[in-house]
Amino acid sequence: EAGVTQFPSHSVIEKGQTVTLRCDPISGHDNLYWYRRVMGKEIKFLLHFVKESKQDESGMPNNRFLAERTGGTYSTLKVQPAELEDSGVYFCASSKRGGPSGNTIYFGEGSWLTVV
Amino acid sequence: AQSVTQLDSQVPVFEEAPVELRCNYSSSVSVYLFWYVQYPNQGLQLLLKYLSGSTLVKGINGFEAEFNKSQTSFHLRKPSVHISDTAEYFCAVSEIAAGNKLTFGGGTRVLVKP
Numbered sequence: 001e002a003g004v005t006q007f008p009s010h011s012v013i014e015k016g017q018t019v020t021l022r023c024d025p026i027s028g029h030d031n032l033y034w035y036r037r038v039m040g041k042e043i044k045f046l047l048h049f050v051k052e053s054k055q056d057e058s059g060m061p062n063n064r065f066l067a068e069r070t071g072g073t074y075s076t077l078k079v080q081p082a083e084l085e086d087s088g089v090y091f092c093a094s095s096k097r098g099g100p101s102g103n104t105i106y107f108g109e110g111s112w113l114t115v116v
Numbered sequence: 117a118q119s120v121t122q123l124d125s126q127v128p129v130f131e132e133a134p135v136e137l138r139c140n141y142s143s144s145v146s147v148y149l150f151w152y153v154q155y156p157n158q159g160l161q162l163l164l165k166y167l168s169g170s171t172l173v174k175g176i177n178g179f180e181a182e183f184n185k186s187q188t189s190f191h192l193r194k195p196s197v198h199i200s201d202t203a204e205y206f207c208a209v210s211e212i213a214a215g216n217k218l219t220f221g222g223g224t225r226v227l228v229k230p
Contacts, residue, residue, distance in 0.1 A: 033216065033217075035218075042220045043160075043206065043218075048216060093160075095216060105216060107159045107161070110159060
């Protein structure tokens with residue numbers, strides 16, 4: 001079974017440009033999450049989808065970030081326009097429906113974003 | 117809101133020596149507790165989790181952790197480390213009522229020396 005896959009693994013863009021990160025969760029996982037870790041900081045929650053619906057987007061830093069999950073399968077996270085402070089690692093994760101009790105959250109390898 | 121503190125940012129340890137990684141949390145409600153590991157160039161992998169029951173939890177790769185409610189701690193231990201345990205370790209909590217949202221600590225880098 002394939003794990004959570006993320007693309008691209010690394011991206012270097014200039015300030016003001018747009019970047020779109022993609023996440024393919026484990027097949028059959030209704031829950032999909034985005035987290036990020038900026039340099040020297042903790043891994044922070046961004047948002048949570050249940051199928052195609054945003055369950056919790058309280059961690060999204062500002063309106064330059066847009067997450068979608070059309071059809072409840074893969075998800076994209078767009079940063080537009082990118083700023084220097086957006087540099088970091090963006091993790092996607094997924095889990096089966098029903099919460100963490102007995103349902104492990106599986107993480108991808110992350111997308112490294114560098115804004116110059 | 118919860119917070120998680122990992123008291124050591126880096127822990128150097130010799131091969132075959134024991135290691136303990138400290139984690140303290142703060143929360144006004146009951147929480148689930150987790151330890152994740154990130155090996156070089158890989159994603160986060162679950163080591164173990166505490167949901168309920170026995171406070172001593174055993175995980176993969178010989179790791180175990182003990183939940184101490186009175187001290188709000190969830191320290192991770194391994195009696196004898198290997199070179200392959202070199203990685204970054206993250207403690208995390210989630211509110212039982214809130215489901216899946218994880219709050220992470222800052223991470224502890226373990227460097228195992230031969």
